Amino acid sequence: MKLKYIFLGLLMGFVVIAKAQTNSKEVLFTINDKPFFTDEFIRVYNKNLDLVKDESQKDLNQYLELFVGYKLKVSKANKLGLQNNAQYQTELKSYRTQLSKNYTTDSKVTKELVDEGYKRLLKEVNASHILILVDENAAPADTLAAYNKILGIRDRVTKGEDFGYLAQEVSQDPSAKENKGNLGFFTSFKMVYAFENGAFNTPVGSVSNPVRTRFGYHLIKVNSVRENRGEVVVAHIMILKPKDGEADSKAKSTIEDIYKKLQQGEKFEELAKQFSEDKSSASKGGVLNRFASGQLSSEEFETQAFSLSKENPTSKPFETQFGWHIVKFMDRFPVKSYEDSKVELENKISKDDRSRLITNSLTEKLRVKYPIKRDAKLYSTLSKLVTNDFYDNKWVLPTDTKKYSKTLFTIGTKNFTGTDFLDYVYSSQKAGTSLKPIEKLTESLFGSFVDAQLNQYNNDNLENEFPEFSAVMDEYRDGLLLFDLMDKEIWQRSKTDTTGLKAFYETQKDKHQWKTRVNAEIYSSTDLEKMKKVLTMLKKNQTVKEVKDKFNTKENVTIMYYEGVYEEGADALPKETKMTLGLSEITTKGDYHFITNIIKILPAAPKTLEECKGKLVNDYQQYLEQNWVSELKKEFQVKVNQDTFEKVKMQIKK
Incomplete structure (x- = not known):
């Protein structure tokens, strides 16, 4: 897509x-x-x-x-x-x-919401809440009962009871049993709008008045507020996590060996190029694209990344669901400017509860543009047809609706009949509206019907209204x-x-075409004298295990080894590698010394179709x-x- x-x-x-x-x-x-x-x-x-x-x-x-x-x-x-x-x-x-x-939006209201959203985006709020569930379409008596209950809980808080323990005891949010109602840090657009308002408008250490959302009534306690962490750039070395436990132990051992080499002063970028199994970043020294909180699929990785700084640039080895990592701090970026955030915020607003504010504002303007004059006599007849069966979702349309097909009101060039309104009433009863008495409900439904048709007419007529x-x-x-x-x-x-x-x-x-390729074993170290000894051992046909056992310990990794098939000029091959069979002499690049043992040479040849x-x-x-x-x-x-x-x-x- x-x-x-x-x-x-x-x-x-x-x-x-x-x-x-x-x-x-x-x-x-x-x-x-x-x-x-x-x-x-x-x-x-x-x-x-x-x-x-x-x-x-x-x-x-x-x-x-x-x-x-x-x-x-x-x-x-x-x-x-x-x-x-x-x-x-x-x-x-x-x-x-x-x-x-x-x-189809009100630009003034949209701008006000963008301004508010951006101002809040600069902060992250840590808040806890207590929830008493009540459906947004609940009967007035049920709503009042829930409201009184949340007021009673707030009274207990104000008298000194611990908010967290109260959340465990009375909150109807299931997660409260484990987290004492703590929702962690969040910024704008992470919660429903009413809850966000309650959180951002409550001082640190205080508890809000009851806040109504579509879930019910909340009490919100603001624990702390911090600046938005923005975005960070890090590099990492990753050893993939195999499926079997024994291999996983080997992966952990490898990352620990690499960490020891870092502590010995070897360069992070070079080690990433040689050993990181994240192929998309290894060739770049392990550097990842910059990211913000919540953008990666590993919370542990983000926590480690954001904890680093210029003063504390490198993490210890740690595990995620993907493998083992060492992370290095590269750079940090603050929250984007207002102008750079504007389009993204407008898009979020369109999908958020805030959009209702924009829709309501536009509807008021459309009512002025297209004044509604309804047929009072026809409406009176229609309103008498709507009965209390509506509340039980049992109201049915009249058997013969043709007699109500006269125009009830007009928007622009389009007429809306009494039958159209009756169809709307019939489809609306599934929403479970509890507004009473029935006459008041019918009037409310008529207003909603008009608003819906005003917005639909405006939308359908855009091609005629706006040539662009x-x-x-x-x-x-x-x-x-x-x-x-x-x-x-x-x-x-x-x-x-x-x-x-x-x-x-x-x-x-x-x-x-493939260039000349070699099947090669490569040894590397920053210790030239030990590499000379390695070369002597290899010339005596001693094995990789014998070399590693002699020079590497649990605490100190001196010699690293890797093998594979490499094309001439590949980054993994030491720069001065000669494409000839056998052991090379020691070559040097920067702080590293290499020995290459070429086992087999594959001559230049056309790649197969699959390759x-x-x-x-x-x-x-x-x-x-x-x-x-x-x-x-x-x-x-x-x-x-x-x-x-x-x-x-x-x-x-x-």
């Missing part, structure tokens, strides 16, 4: 302004008699002129080829009926929903089609067309795409009006 959005993001640079203008006066070209016009081409060219990096794309002849190619691909997608695909329709709808948020919204939707529609077409015609084909891939491989062998398949599939995709437009030109009839194109050239040059 991520690939699709990356592709669309790149494509929009070209597509974003490629919306056909059917009101142009001159036809530039046709595809199967469908016209494409000069003003669209000129507009696309001018707006993309500063975006393209390839100078050839600024050439008008070349640009026309690109533009025709793009239109051919969209035509092919429509011919295949990809626009009717259910997944395509779902994704298009999802994108519209996302895009519409820019037009309509344009972007058209652009995304074509872009999504083009992605699906390329997935079908290029990407999937390159993976499944085994015959074509094999034939392509035969033409590409010279580009996929280079990843790169080959990528090359095959590019090959197919380069020939794709030529194939489409055979399938579709393209006619370019050259006289008109010459006029376009003159117009652009002016």
Whole structure:
């Protein structure tokens, strides 16, 4: 899925302004008699002129080829009926929903919530809570009982009883039995909004008044507040954890040996390159991408990483679910600036309880924009039909609803009937609303119905209200089609067309070659004198075990050993390694001394198809795409009006 959005993001640079203008006066070209016009081409060219990096794309002849190619691909997608695909329709709808948020929110309220969220993001609160459960739609009597109960508990706290012990005794949060109600540290957007408000608005050491959330009533005690830890960069050396216990003991022994070498003054980066089994970071000296609290899947790793500093840069060996680690501090980054956080915060707000505040604000504006005048007589008739059976989810629609199909109210150009309202009432009873009496409930339901229809009408009418919204939707529609077409015609084909891939491989062998490789044993140490003794032992055909037993102890690791098959120039091979059989002399790189024993030499040779398949599939995709437009030109009839194109050239040059 991520690939699709990356592709669309790149494509929009070209597509974003490629919306056909059917009101142009001159036809530039046709595809199967469908016209494409000069003003669209000129507009696309001018707006993309500063975006393209390839100078050839600024050439008008070349640009026309690109533009025709793009239109051919969209035509092919429509011919295949990809626009009717259910997944395509779902994704298009999802994108519209996302895009519409820019037009269906109150920007002022949104900004206030972003400001508040960012201010809180700068802090992390450690809080405990006591919960008394009560459903958000509970009857008034049940709600009052829960409220009185939480008030009684708060009274006990204010009289000196320990909050933690009380949480164990009375809190209806199951985890309280173990953690005494302590929720640890959290920042904004980690809890439901009402709870967050209670936590951030309560002074340290104090207990809040009862806080109502959808779970029930809470008492919140703020234990401490600290600055947000931000992000950290660390390097690590990892030895993977095997499945069997005996091998796990060996992994632990290995990491301890490496730690001893660090204590002896050897460089972390070099040891990571030699021994870390995290292949994605080993070649970089073990350095990981920076991360914040909660971003990794190991809490133990994060705890160790954030505990380090310039003054205390290296951890002792520790275990996670993945293996054994030693971590080194590299750098720390504070919380991102307001501007850098803004988009992310807006996205979080849209998925949070805060969004209700924005929706309510917009609804008030829509009520002003579209004044509602209901048919009082019809409404009076409808309200009498709603009975107390509603509370038990037993209310049924009248047998004949046609008599209520008269217009109840109008929004813009759309009428809503009495039948529409009755259908809404019927579907609403499942929510279990307990508002009484029934007349008050019916009025509340009418207000909710109007609000829902105002927002829906506003959303449905965006294309008519905002031309730029309509344009972007058209652009995304074509872009999504083009992605699906390329997935079908290029990407999937390159993976499944085994015959074509094999034939392509035969033409590409010279580009996929192994250099000379060796099966080698490598010894390393920072102690040159001991390495000289190792070389003497190896020349006498003594074993690896004999070498390690002589020079390594439980407390002190002097000689490290590893073996494998390495390509000439590989980082794991000492730099001056000669590709010849047998023992090398001692070579030195930085503080390290190496001895290499080459057991076998594998000569340079073409890689098999399987050995280079990843790169080959990528090359095959590019090959197919380069020939794709030529194939489409055979399938579709393209006619370019050259006289008109010459006029376009003159117009652009002016």
